[in-house]
Amino acid sequence: SQQGEEDPQALSIQEGENATMNCSYKTSINNLQWYRQNSGRGLVHLILIRSNEREKHSGRLRVTLDTSKKSSSLLITASRAADTASYFCATIYSGTYKYIFGTGTRLKVLA
Amino acid sequence: SQTIHQWPATLVQPVGSPLSLECTVEGTSNPNLYWYRQAAGRGLQLLFYSVGIGQISSEVPQNLSASRPQDRQFILSSKKLLLSDSGFYLCAWSRQRTSGGTSTDTQYFGPGTRLTVL
16 A cells, blocks of 8 residues: 555645645655645655654645654745646655655645 | 656557556666556555565555666566556655655655556
């Protein structure tokens, strides 16, 4: 079964609003990553947070990690129409190169 | 800089026909290589990964196979396609980890191949 599960499955907001999506996972991890996928395209890496980090920022992105709850959140501030995409979290089984991707959140930003 | 290529971009094949999708990486050596399949509107399913030439790990037992004949070449094949093989196939690479490090775990994806089996 997939390790990562995102919620909500779909999110529709107005331009300028903040978008928050959550990810849960099941086993111990070394790090957790977030990726973005535009429709019909490959995934693009957004940000990586290590298991000993609680929060990380990159531009308009803010990621938090709670290893006690096995969960992470991605916040996109001041969203733009160009942020419309699917967002996935990914983790790696400890000691392996096996990535497990979540089911994704489809974000639609309305202009 | 590193680039990853996949071809073809789209493919329509009849049931029972063979399949060969190719992925190549430029600008790096000894990458870890991955094949994923994505059903419409769904997440990614890891099919195969390889940490070196001739080393293939299969995650999903099915009628697909993978080969890595060269360091930066990864091929996904099937002898006879099924309707259920339709989907979006993505190739990706990541760097080998350095001793004690995890910061190299970022995956870089190709543009994908849209496969429709009729």
